[in-house]
Amino acid sequence: MKLSIQNITKTYANGVKAMHQISFDLTPGMFGLLGPNGAGKSSLMRTLATLQFPNEGQIFFNDLDIFKNKIVYRKQLGYLPQEFGVYPKESASGLLNYFAILKGIASKKDRAIIVDKVLEITNLQDAKHLRVSTFSGGMKQRFGIAQLLLNKPKVIIVDEPTAGLDPAERTRFLNVLRSIGSENIVLFSTHLVEDVRELCRDMAVINKGKLLAQVSPKAATEKLEGKVWETALSVEDLEAQKQQFTPLSNRYDDANRLITRFYSESHPSIACDAVQPKLEDFYFLTLKNV
Numbered sequence: 001m002k003l004s005i006q007n008i009t010k011t012y013a014n015g016v017k018a019m020h021q022i023s024f025d026l027t028p029g030m031f032g033l034l035g036p037n038g039a040g041k042s043s044l045m046r047t048l049a050t051l052q053f054p055n056e057g058q059i060f061f062n063d064l065d066i067f068k069n070k071i072v073y074r075k076q077l078g079y080l081p082q083e084f085g086v087y088p089k090e091s092a093s094g095l096l097n098y099f100a101i102l103k104g105i106a107s108k109k110d111r112a113i114i115v116d117k118v119l120e121i122t123n124l125q126d127a128k129h130l131r132v133s134t135f136s137g138g139m140k141q142r143f144g145i146a147q148l149l150l151n152k153p154k155v156i157i158v159d160e161p162t163a164g165l166d167p168a169e170r171t172r173f174l175n176v177l178r179s180i181g182s183e184n185i186v187l188f189s190t191h192l193v194e195d196v197r198e199l200c201r202d203m204a205v206i207n208k209g210k211l212l213a214q215v216s217p218k219a220a221t222e223k224l225e226g227k228v229w230e231t232a233l234s235v236e237d238l239e240a241q242k243q244q245f246t247p248l249s250n251r252y253d254d255a256n257r258l259i260t261r262f263y264s265e266s267h268p269s270i271a272c273d274a275v276q277p278k279l280e281d282f283y284f285l286t287l288k289n290v
């Protein structure tokens with residue numbers, strides 16, 4: 001099973017180039033689409049959900065051109081947009097039953113089975129009689145996943161699902177995604193490196209509409225072995241050395257000194273320590289190389 005994105009370009013009517021010749025393949029497993037706000041993540045996801053069309057390029061689900069076979073493809077698709085509708089004062093199980101009718105599951109018995117199953121997968125059994133309008137942010141996101149699972153999609157696309165969730169809700173949500181990610185193609189977007197590090201077998205970094213990297217989180221950090229350093233030198237001293245290295249991030253140490261983390265291929269000629277590379281380092285470096 002494969003979703004193949006080939007040379008997708010999109011320029012909106014206002015002239016914004018939201019995607020520029022984006023190509024990559026998705027296979028079953030968790031795939032993270034990482035990029036800052038405005039990078040083009042939602043544009044790509046709406047395109048993959050066939051809700052908008054590219055100016056150029058094609059997308060194939062196995063051998064199927066998704067834009068020429070929208071109806072067939074959409075039966076295999078589950079899409080959770082960033083803003084997930086309004087929440088009526090209906091119970092979770094009542095609402096899921098209603099969605100199941102809309103999705104064409106005619107038998108009452110079949111609906112009861114699938115509704116039970118998706119409540120179990122999303123860990124919402126205990127809340128099934130509660131009104132969805134009373135749910136917390138994390139429960140609403142899990143409910144969003146429950147409704148998209150009703151027709152057993154093979155391709156699941158989730159736009160920035162962890163935005164605004166507190167840490168406990170975020171973990172619970174990511175665990176739900178993990179549980180559905182083994183057999184299906186699951187693509188989710190985020191601006192949080194931690195989401196990708198914890199969850200994904202593969203990831204892509206996009207910014208300004210361009211695909212900057214596609215790599216596994218493990219390979220990404222391995223690439224940087226021996227090339228990430230930290231120094232407590234003053235900002236002025238660093239400015240003078242700028243040619244030598246690429247600054248990645250800053251932090252304060254226990255003595256309240258500003259520590260700068262930077263990338264350099266070889267050992268720099270300043271006082272510094274080699275440190276263990278992190279996925280954040282790869283992300284910041286990739287964004288700088290535009």
Ligand code: ADP
Nearest residue numbers: 012014016018036037038039040041042043044
């Ligand atoms: P992200 O999801 O990474 O934040 P988006 O895909 O939402 O990025 O946006 C990419 C760029 O396209 C941004 O500059 C945004 O303002 C612009 N954009 C998004 N949707 C539209 C639209 N419907 N019309 C015009 N510009 C848009």
